[in-house]
Amino acid sequence: MHYLTSCVKGRALDCIENIPVTADNFGTAWQALLARYENKRRLITKYLSALLNLNTISR
16 A cells, blocks of 8 residues: 555545555555546547647658
């Protein structure tokens, strides 16, 4: 759990900062992060937009 809290920052850290740092709470913290950030439709839209907005390569 300590490793997880040291790897996240900003809004992600805000999401799990109230969960006590114990090994038993790792699953709880991980599920909280997944619930907040694993929006597959939004991720696909963002990735597709990034691909479509790439600059063309000139020779």
